Amino acid sequence: MVVELTINGNAYELEAPVGRTLAEVLRLDLGLTGTKIACGEGHCGACTVQLDGVPVLSCITLVHTVGDREVTTIEGLREHPLVEAFVEADATQCGFCTPGQIVTASALLAANASPSDDEIRHAMAGNLCRCGTYPKIERAIHTVAGDGGGS
Numbered sequence: 174m175v176v177e178l179t180i181n182g183n184a185y186e187l188e189a190p191v192g193r194t195l196a197e198v199l200r201l202d203l204g205l206t207g208t209k210i211a212c213g214e215g216h217c218g219a220c221t222v223q224l225d226g227v228p229v230l231s232c233i234t235l236v237h238t239v240g241d242r243e244v245t246t247i248e249g250l251r252e253h254p255l256v257e258a259f260v261e262a263d264a265t266q267c268g269f270c271t272p273g274q275i276v277t278a279s280a281l282l283a284a285n286a287s288p289s290d291d292e293i294r295h296a297m298a299g300n301l302c303r304c305g306t307y308p309k310i311e312r313a314i315h316t317v318a319g320d321g322g323g324s
């Protein structure tokens with residue numbers, strides 16, 4: 174089946190069999206490998222992208238259900254201040270979870286420019302980090318929010 178997608182402002186048209194996930198299309202068909210697949214079952218958040226600004230798990234999102242919603246991947250967030258903030262806060266270790274963390278955090282900040290610690294933890298709860306960088310991720314988000322610390 175033909176699928177038409179808008180990803181990071183660019184239009185794509187490709188053939189995709191029924192049952193192909195958005196994560197597979199991004200990584201395998203389009204070479205947008207910033208989106209990671211870890212569990213592949215909707216449990217870890219590594220594959221998070223945004224559809225019309227809302228974080229979704231691309232490993233369990235069938236590409237044919239995306240429709241005309243705008244897809245934003247980590248490649249579309251290269252210039253987002255969270256990228257530098259994660260580096261400054263030393264919030265990446267192995268880095269495998271980082272794209273998904275930034276995608277989710279950017280959606281949070283777009284909806285809530287000054288989130289509390291609880292609001293950050295609630296919004297980020299679906300993004301697991303096996304390296305345990307959670308406090309540093311929170312610090313990075315607060316840095317971009319402009320409050321520099323917790324609340």
Ligand code: FES
Pocket residue numbers: 209210211212213214215216217218219220221230231232233
């Ligand atoms: S790879 Fe999608 S939730 Fe883990």
Ligand code: FES
Pocket residue numbers: 264265266267268269270271301302303304305306
């Ligand atoms: S930095 Fe390694 S899993 Fe998060």
